[in-house]
Amino acid sequence: MLENKQCQMVILVTSDLHGHVFPHNYRNNREVSIGLAKLATMIHRERESYDYSILIDNGDLIQGTPLTYYYSRFMKEGIHPMVNILNHLNYDCAVIGNHEFNFGIEVLQAAIKDSNFPWLSANTIQYGMKNCAFGRPYVVKVFENGLRVAILGITTHYIPNWENPKHIAGLQFEDAFISTKKWVKFIQKYETYDLLIISYHGGFEREPSTGEETENMSGENQAYAICEEIAGIDVLLTGHQHRMIADTVNGVTIVQPGCNGQAIGKVVVTFEKVCGQWVISNKAAELVTIDETAEADREIIKMTKETERETQAWLDQPIGRIIGDMTIHDAFAVRLGAHPLIKFLNQVQMDASGARISATALFDNGSEGFNEEVTMRNIVSNYIYPNTLRVIRIKGYEMEAALEKCASYFMLDHTGDIVVNPSYLQPKPQHYNYDMWEGIEYELDIRRPVGDRVTKLMISGEPIEMEGEYEVVMNNYRASGGGDFHMFQNKPVIKEIQTDMTELIADYFLKRKVVYADNDKNWRVIWQGYTD
Known part of the structure; x- marks a missing residue:
């Protein structure tokens, strides 16, 4: 043969x-x-x-x-x-x-x-x-x-x-x-x-x-x-x-x-x-x-x-009810100014941790927010990662550095309009690496150079002290420095909440039954042609 x-x-x-x-x-x-x-x-x-x-x-x-x-x-x-x-x-x-x-x-x-x-x-x-x-x-x-x-x-x-x-x-x-x-x-x-x-x-x-x-x-x-x-x-x-x-x-x-x-x-x-x-x-x-x-x-x-x-049966379980509008029609617009869904996610984090300041992201552009009736399907569709929470202590200048990192998510195109920085789109989309904060007031001016875009940073009506210490709750990925947020690495951990955020969100609804959509407009992004 x-x-x-x-x-x-x-x-x-x-x-x-x-x-x-x-x-x-x-x-x-x-x-x-x-x-x-x-x-x-x-x-x-x-x-x-x-x-x-x-x-x-x-x-x-x-x-x-x-x-x-x-x-x-x-x-x-x-x-x-x-x-x-x-x-x-x-x-x-x-x-x-x-x-x-x-x-x-x-x-x-x-x-x-x-x-x-x-x-x-x-x-x-x-x-x-x-x-x-x-x-x-x-x-x-x-x-x-x-x-x-x-x-x-x-x-x-x-x-x-x-x-x-x-x-x-x-x-x-x-x-x-x-x-x-x-x-x-x-x-x-x-x-x-x-x-x-x-x-x-x-x-x-x-x-x-x-x-x-x-x-x-x-x-x-x-x-x-x-x-x-x-x-x-x-x-x-x-x-x-x-x-x-x-x-x-x-x-x-x-x-x-x-x-x-x-x-x-x-x-x-x-x-x-x-x-x-x-x-x-x-x-x-x-x-x-x-x-x-x-x-x-x-x-x-x-x-x-x-x-x-x-x-599928678990996903269709009714969890709670929303009064007001917590839906998302434009994911990009959500990242330009305070939105009720983001405020709600931060509220859940603050409620679970006791922290006064919170940061979270809109992980996926397919997120639709919450309609009036909320099920587990809505929760896992909007919060897609099994994140836990961590409260870390950071300095004011580190908070500012984190916001400057977030501001680099944006750039101005040749017409002066605001767009997503290509580095957040290639080699893969990284929308989850743009955080939005609650418990502070801030503004990001995209007309300014990268690294010098935080034009307002305050808490309770007073400027954040650069050497002051602040306790902030965020997900475990970010608290470990994930997404090149190196300013958070090796910071003192004040508290860890080992329950997944999806469960925390569900528990928040189950305890209250009704949640009101609210927006305190504590932050905004400014660019050429901005109108309030």
């Missing part, structure tokens, strides 16, 4: 699924082309077209929808629905993402225990131990034709900047670039393989095609440096930024498949047998988006049906 001298392998990657299974939007249950149920149909198609396949999830799997929230907070029995689906689809491995820790380490450990595949994160390490905390740094998959593929998993090391410290107690996160370089050398020295894949839950700090800086080079994302400075990598799978990328950097084939199950990242590798060894003859990356012919996989829908039914 003649030996086969050529074969093709397809590498399929999902990333940042964020708990999306069903092809609908939980805000209104309208059908959309997202979710793992439809992606599964695409995955089956792709697998059938090639000699061999590898299927990887690149992180941020078990958090992000009401389905995963309801399971993690109220069910906690049986296998996590996302893990159950990955088991069914025979995933080869998964990488730990930063949002895997959001519901606490016990939820993550249970998910890992129930997985039929290994979870990878070479740089997530237990204190005092050399081995990674949750499994293996890498795996080597061997195919029947002798082909050997090494897969190294890496996680963004910025997790301590965002996560609740209790959720990552006993863990340390080694620099992603340093860890990748170390483990690539280890694999090169001690393993035999024909293809080296790095699956990195992190993104690009530079534009892949030009090398131009796309962010502040903080170290959160290091994919470009990994491609340019670490020799021997064949394929780099990325995520975290929710971008759609299929390209090549320094000979490394790269892909990033968006978020929420929009697409699969696909890399086709052609091998040829040369002197008894498999040699890569070609690599090509592309994105496979859900097409109109793709139906949701019936078996996956069936597997998740009961959890989804309970989730």
